[in-house]
C-alpha cells in the first residue's frame with residue numbers, strides 16, 4: 001500500500017525545482033554522475049589490476065599502468081568532489097527555502113478564505129503546515145533523488161556482471177529484488193506502527209500535558225483525579241511499548257532472513273566467479289571488480305529501503321502542502337481595492353439565509369433588518385439562536401446563501417476588505433490574547449497609529465475607566481502574557497478590556513461587541529457601559545448580550561429565535577409586547593427581586 005506513495009514522487013522534485021531551481025537541478029546532475037562513477041571506478045580498478053598483472057608478466061609498460069592509475073584517481077576524486085558539493089547544496093536548500101518558499105506560504109495564509117477553517121480535512125492541513133513542512137519536502141526530494149541515483153547504480157553494477165555472462169547479470173538482478181523487498185518490509189513494519197500509533201502518541205502527549213500544566217493539574221488535584229489520568233497515561237504507554245517491541249522483533253526477523261539470503265547469494269556468486277577464474281574465463285582484475293560490486297549492491301539495496309521508508313514519512317507533508325496551496329483565497333480583485341468613505345452608513349439585511357459550509361442546518365432564515373449610523377443596537381436571543389453568525393456575515397467572513405447585506409445600498413460583497421475594516425471593529429466572544437506589548441495589543445486595531453501614545457491611552461481609558469492596568473516602568477511597552485520574563489499575566493476580565501480598547505482604537509463606524517462583559521464583575525460591567533455610552537455616541541454600536549439590563553440602554557433591540565428576527569423595538573416597546581424578550585427579561589429580573 002505504501003508503494004502508492006510513489007505516485008507523489010514528482011511533487012517534491014517539482015517544488016524544489018520551483019523554489020531552488022539551479023541548486024535542485026545541480027543536485028540531480030551530481031547524483032546521476034555519482035551513480036555512473038561508482039561502477040566506473042570498479043571497471044577502472046579491474047583495468048588497473050589487469051595492467052599491473054600484465055606489467056609483471058612483461059606484456060605491457062609503465063605508461064599503461066600509470067594511465068589506469070590516473071583515471072582511477074580522477075574518478076575517486078570526482079566522486080569525493082560530488083559528495084562535498086552535495087553537502088554544500090543540502091545546506092543551501094534550507095537558506096533558499098527560507099528565502100523563496102516561506103513568503104509564498106505566509107502570503108497564502110494571509111489570503112485564505114475564512115470558510116477554509118470549517119472543514120476538518122483543511123484544519124488538519126493547516127495544522128500540518130505549522131510544523132515546518134519545508135524541511136520534510138526538502139528531505140523527500142533528497143530521498144527520492146537518492147533512490148533514483150541508487151537504482152541507476154544498481155542497474156549499472158549488475159551490468160558489470162554482463163561482462164562475464166548475461167545470465168550471471170540477470171541472476172544477480174533477480175537476487176537483488178528479494179533483497180530490496182525484505183529490507184523494505186523490515187522498514188515498513190516499523191513505519192506502519194509509527195502511523196498506527198500516531199493517535200495514541202497524540203493522546204499520550206495530551207495526558208502528559210494535563211499532568212504538567214498548572215491550570216489542569218490544580219483542577220485535577222482538587223477533584224482527586226490525578227491518579228486516574230496517570231493510570232490512563234500508563235495504560236496507553238505500556239500498550240504502545242508492547243506493540244513497539246513486537247514490531248521490532250518482527251522487523252529484526254526479516255533482517256535476519258535477509259542476511260541469510262544475502263550470504264547464500266554472495267557465496268553462490270563467489271563460487272561461480274572462482275569457477276570462471278579457475279577456467280580462465282575472467283581476469284583477476286574483473287574478479288576483484290565483481291567482488292567489489294557485490295558489496296556495493298548489498299549496501300545500496302539497504303540504502304534504497306531506508307531512503308524509501310524516510311520518503312514515505314516525508315512525502316506526506318508534500319501532500320499537505322499541495323492541498324494547502326489549492327485552498328480557496330478571498331477574492332480581492334483590482335476594483336475591490338477601493339477605499340470609499342461611507343458617511344452615515346446604513347446596514348440592511350434583506351431576507352438573508354445562511355447555513356455553515358458542510359452543514360445542512362439552516363442558521364439564519366430570512367433575516368431582514370436595518371441599522372442606522374449612531375444607533376445603539378442590542379441583539380438578544382437564546383443560545384445557538386444565530387446572533388454571532390449574523391455578526392460574522394456582517395463582517396464579510398461568510399457570504400449569505402440567499403438574500404443580500406448592503407451598506408448604503410451597496411452589496412457588502414462588493415466592498416473591499418479595507419472598506420469593511422473601516423466600517424466594523426469587533427470583539428468576538430473568543431477574543432485573542434496576544435502575548436505582545438500593551439501598545440501592540442491595542443494598536444493591532446489600527447496598526448498605522450502604533451506610535452500614537454495619546455490615542456492608545458485614550459482607547460485604554462475608555463475601555464478601563466478605573467485604570468486597572470498597572471503598567472511597569474516600560475509603560476505602554478509592558479509585555480502582556482508569559483512569553484517574556486517581565487510579562488504581566490492578566491485576568492479574563494482584564495484581557496477583555498484590552499480587547500475592547502483594541503476595538504475602540506480601530507476608529508471604525510460601528511463597534512460590535514459579542515458578549516462584551518461576560519468576564520467582567522458587575523461593578524466593572526456598569527462602569528464599562530457608562531464609558532461606552534459616551535464613546536458610542538460618536539459611532540454605531542451593535543451589542544450581543546445575555547445580560548438584558550444592558551439591552552435597556554439600546555435604541556433598538558432585535559430578538560433572534562431559531563435564525564429569525566421575531567421581535568424588534570426598544571426595551572419599553574418589547575416589554576409591552578409581552579413576547580420572548582419580556583419573558584427573558586422577567587426571568588432574569590426575578591433573581592434580583594428575590595435577593596432584594
Ligand SMILES: Nc1ncnc2c1ncn2[C@@H]1O[C@H](COP(=O)(O)OP(=O)(O)OP(=O)(O)O)[C@@H](O)[C@H]1O
Nearest residue numbers: 118356359363381382383384385386387388389390
Ligand atoms: N462553524 C460552524 N459550523 C457549523 N455550525 C456552526 C458553526 N458555528 C456555529 N454553528 C452553529 O450555528 C448555530 C448558531 O450559532 P451562533 O454562535 O451564531 O449562536 P449564538 O446565538 O451566538 O449563541 P450563543 O448565545 O450561545 O453565543 C449553533 O447551532 C451552532 O452550533
